[in-house]
Amino acid sequence: MTTTRGQLPAPRSRRADARLNRERLVATAREVFAEAGPEASLNEVARRAGVGPGTLYRHFPNRSALLAAVLRDRIETLCALARTLRASHSADEALAGWLRAFLDHARDSQGLGGALLVEEPAGPGIDCHQLILDTAAGLLAEAQRRGTARAGLTADDLVQLVVGIALSTARGHDAAQPGRLLALVLDAVYAAP
Numbered sequence: 001m002t003t004t005r006g007q008l009p010a011p012r013s014r015r016a017d018a019r020l021n022r023e024r025l026v027a028t029a030r031e032v033f034a035e036a037g038p039e040a041s042l043n044e045v046a047r048r049a050g051v052g053p054g055t056l057y058r059h060f061p062n063r064s065a066l067l068a069a070v071l072r073d074r075i076e077t078l079c080a081l082a083r084t085l086r087a088s089h090s091a092d093e094a095l096a097g098w099l100r101a102f103l104d105h106a107r108d109s110q111g112l113g114g115a116l117l118v119e120e121p122a123g124p125g126i127d128c129h130q131l132i133l134d135t136a137a138g139l140l141a142e143a144q145r146r147g148t149a150r151a152g153l154t155a156d157d158l159v160q161l162v163v164g165i166a167l168s169t170a171r172g173h174d175a176a177q178p179g180r181l182l183a184l185v186l187d188a189v190y191a192a193p
Contacts, residue, residue, distance in 0.1 A: 022059045024049045030070050034108060038067055068128075075128045078105050079135045091142040095149070096186055098139055099162055102132070103182055106166030132159055149189050161185050 028049040032040045042063060046056040060066035081101055085094035136155035143149035165181045172178075 018059075021049070021051055021055055025051065025056055025059055025066070026069050026073050029066050030073065033067070033070060038063075042066065072128055074105055074108075075131050078102060079131050082135045082139055086139065086142070091139070091146045092148050092190065095139040095143050095189070098135070099158065099182060099186070100179075102136075102159075103162050103166055103178055106163055107170060107178060143189075153189060158185070158189070 025045065029045045032045050032048060036044075042056060043053055045066070046053045049056070056066070060069060078098075078101060082094070082098045085097050089097060133155050136158050140149060140153065140155050140158060144151055144153070162182065162185070165178055165185070169178045169181070
């Protein structure tokens with residue numbers, strides 16, 4: 001580090017490095033958890049991310065913190081998809097497309113995302129449960145305003161139904177079953193009252 005007389009030392013790019021390490025750890029953990037499930041080796045996550053275990057634990061003190069970061073990243077992406085769908089599709093198509101993506105998300109999380117969504121949120125930070133509910137509520141409300149979705153249906157109803165499909169088909173051998181079950185839910189969403 002070089003200094004000139006009377007000047008402060010130039011700041012290191014440590015913050016940028018730490019941010020990049022954190023992002024790389026979350027992206028790598030997402031892949032490793034998708035391959036091996038939520039109990040995958042954290043040392044494997046660190047190794048694949050190209051950092052030491054100490055770096056991983058500086059950012060994520062335990063498995064739960066890393067899992068929460070991965071889920072938060074996935075949920076923020078899922079919620080961003082809702083904005084894209086709303087801008088480019090009808091209210092019904094946006095709701096159906098987002099519910100399909102939500103089902104894929106819950107199934108890809110090997111049930112963890114779904115299980116966390118039916119529990120009360122814990123801990124500080126972004127409330128993933130509320131993000132999902134708010135996103136579903138916005139999409140559903142638009143379809144209800146247009147008169148195509150049942151008036152009495154709530155976002156919580158939809159989230160619970162999709163989580164139920166994800167959890168009940170997590171170990172199934174019929175790859176088409178989740179889609180069929182979601183189609184039944186969508187038929188009920190748009191059925192005449």
